[in-house]
Amino acid sequence: MDRITIKALIDALEASDLAELEYSQDGATLRLVKAGCAIAAPAVALPPRPPALPDAPPPAAPPGEFCSPLYGVVHLRPSPNAPPFVQPGQAIRAGQSLCTVEAMKAFTELRAETDGVVQAILVESGQEVESGQPLFRIV
Known part of the structure; x- marks a missing residue:
């Protein structure tokens, strides 16, 4: 499992009403549980990975831009x-x-967030978008 997949799973869980999410790939299983939620079974440990450099937080959106909260297809x-x-x-x-943003076959x-007027649509339908990428300009 790569960092992009794990980040997409975290973002998808965070943006959903789900309490937990489990994903398996190539013999490794990742189980994510939102804070404060009960765990029904112990999580499966992933094999150790070399330490990674910390991700820089996404840049703050300029005023009026509505950004995607997760990676996926808009x-x-x-x-x-x-x-x-x-x-x-x-x-x-x-x-x-x-x-809507589709990530891992789930549509979010x-x-x-506020009243306004759509000044511009900054993406095309079917385009892959990153977490934090501006989608709309709203004034």
């Missing part, structure tokens, strides 16, 4: 034949759906 429509969640120039309300709906 979808700007709820389904292929449906109209987009939002369009440039559209007024939005806090809590309104802006897009991203909602506006």
Whole structure:
């Protein structure tokens, strides 16, 4: 398992309503449990890895930019034949759906944090996005 996969799993768990997540690859199993959640079975230990350099925190988003909280594939429509969640120039309300991000076959709906107007959509539907990458400019 590489760092990108582990980071994507952590981000997906953090952004979901799940209490725990277990992932296996190449004989290694990673089990993630949110703080304060009971563990039903002991976690499986991963083989030791060489120490890694600490990740730098993602840069803070400039005011008005709405960023992806996780790595995945962004979808700007709820389904292929449906109209987009939002369009440039559209007024939005806090809590309104802006897009979904698909990570590990799980779809996370991203909602506006504040009222505003979508000034620009900064990504294409189907594009891979990183955690912290700006998706929309909202004023």
